[in-house]
Amino acid sequence: MATKLHGGFFHSTLRKLQEQNVQIHPHNLMYPLFLVENDDAVQPIPSMPRISRLGINEAKKHLEPLVADGLESILLFGVIETLPKDSNGSSADSKENPVIRALPKLREWFPNLLIACDVCLCPYTDHGHCGIMNETGIDNEASIRRLADISISYALAGAHIVAPSDMMDNRIGAIKQALISHGLEKKVSLLSYAVKFASSFYGPFRDAAKSAPSFGDRRCYQLPSGSKGLAARAAQRDVEEGADMLMVKPGLPYLDIVRQTKDMFPNFPLFVYHVSGEYAMLHHAAANGALNFEAALKEVLTSMRRAGADCIITYYTPQILALIKAKSL
Numbered sequence: 001m002a003t004k005l006h007g008g009f010f011h012s013t014l015r016k017l018q019e020q021n022v023q024i025h026p027h028n029l030m031y032p033l034f035l036v037e038n039d040d041a042v043q044p045i046p047s048m049p050r051i052s053r054l055g056i057n058e059a060k061k062h063l064e065p066l067v068a069d070g071l072e073s074i075l076l077f078g079v080i081e082t083l084p085k086d087s088n089g090s091s092a093d094s095k096e097n098p099v100i101r102a103l104p105k106l107r108e109w110f111p112n113l114l115i116a117c118d119v120c121l122c123p124y125t126d127h128g129h130c131g132i133m134n135e136t137g138i139d140n141e142a143s144i145r146r147l148a149d150i151s152i153s154y155a156l157a158g159a160h161i162v163a164p165s166d167m168m169d170n171r172i173g174a175i176k177q178a179l180i181s182h183g184l185e186k187k188v189s190l191l192s193y194a195v196k197f198a199s200s201f202y203g204p205f206r207d208a209a210k211s212a213p214s215f216g217d218r219r220c221y222q223l224p225s226g227s228k229g230l231a232a233r234a235a236q237r238d239v240e241e242g243a244d245m246l247m248v249k250p251g252l253p254y255l256d257i258v259r260q261t262k263d264m265f266p267n268f269p270l271f272v273y274h275v276s277g278e279y280a281m282l283h284h285a286a287a288n289g290a291l292n293f294e295a296a297l298k299e300v301l302t303s304m305r306r307a308g309a310d311c312i313i314t315y316y317t318p319q320i321l322a323l324i325k326a327k328s329l
C-alpha cells in the first residue's frame with residue numbers, strides 16, 4: 001500500500017499541500033533594472049528581447065504598474081555612456097552615476113520598495129574587469145577597498161541592500177567593516193554573490209551593461225563551473241566575513257549548488273540569479289514554438305524554489321507578477 005501515491009494529490013488543494021516552500025509570492029522575486037544617464041532614455045537591448053535600459057523618468061513609469069501589482073524589490077545596475085571609464089572605476093560612485101542619482105528618487109516615489117544595488121567595477125573600468133588591475137593582474141587589496149567605498153556611497157544614497165558581484169577575495173569582510181564603521185550595519189543588508197560561476201550565460205548582460213572585459217576573461221575570479229567544493233568554501237567564507245544573505249548564480253545550470261548552499265546555510269536567505277542567458281534561452285525557445293512560455297516559466301521557478309532558493313532574481317518578474325495577479329501561479 002505504501003507504494004500507492006496518487007491518493008495524496010488528486011485534488012488541486014492536495015497538490016498544493018505536496019509542494020512545500022515552492023510557491024511564488026511577490027517577496028520571492030527581485031527585478032533587475034539597467035539605469036542610464038539620460039533621464040528620458042528607453043534603449044532596447046537586442047540580446048535581451050523586451051528589456052530596455054531606462055533613464056530614471058522612464059524607470060518610474062515602468063515601475064508604477066508593477067509596484068501596484070505587488071512588486072517588492074528591485075536590483076539596480078548602472079550603465080554609463082558619456083561618463084568616463086578609467087582604471088579606478090571612478091564613475092561607479094560619482095555624483096552623476098545613474099544609480100546614485102536614482103536612489104533618493106526611487107526611495108521617495110516607492111517608499112515600500114526594497115532596493116538593492118549591484119556593486120562592481122566592470123561597468124566603470126576602462127578594461128571592463130571587475131577589480132582594479134596592476135602590472136600583474138587584479139590588485140585584490142586595492143579592489144576590495146574600492147568596492148567598500150562604492151558600497152558606502154550606494155548605502156548613503158539610499159540602498160537597502162548592497163550586492164557585490166565582483167568576486168574579489170574578502171570583499172564581504174571589507175564591505176561589512178565599512179558598513180559598521182559608518183554606523184550603517186543595521187540599515188543596509190549585505191547580499192553576497194557568494195557562489196558565482198564563470199558562465200557563458202552572462203553574454204546578453206555584458207551587452208546590456210556594456211561591461212564586457214576588453215581583454216582576457218573572468219575565470220581568475222569567478223568559480224570554475226565544475227567546482228562544487230570551491231562553491232562550498234566560498235559560501236562558508238562569505239558567511240564568516242559577515243554576509244547577511246547569499247546568492248548562487250547562474251540558476252538553472254547550478255541548482256545542485258543552490259541545494260548544497262541551502263543545506264549548508266538553512267538559516268540564511270538564499271537568492272538565485274536567473275541570469276540574462278537563461279532569460280534569452282526561454283524567450284527564444286518559446287518564440288520559436290519549442291515550448292509553452294508560461295508552463296516552462298512556472299516550471300523553472302518551481303525548480304529554483306524546490307532547490308532551496310528563497311528569492312529569485314529574474315527579468316521575467318513583470319510576467320510572473322501578472323500570473324500571480326491572475327491567480328494562475
Ligand SMILES: NCc1[nH]cc(CCC(=O)O)c1CC(=O)O
Pocket residue numbers: 118120122130165166201202203204205206211218274275276277
Ligand atoms: N559583475 C558583473 C555582473 N553582475 C551581474 C552579472 C550577470 C547578470 C546576468 O547575466 O543577468 C554580471 C556579469 C559578469 O560577471 O560578467
Ligand SMILES: [Zn+2]
Pocket residue numbers: 120121122123129130165166
Ligand atoms: Zn563585474
Ligand SMILES: [Zn+2]
Pocket residue numbers: 118119120164165166
Ligand atoms: Zn556586477
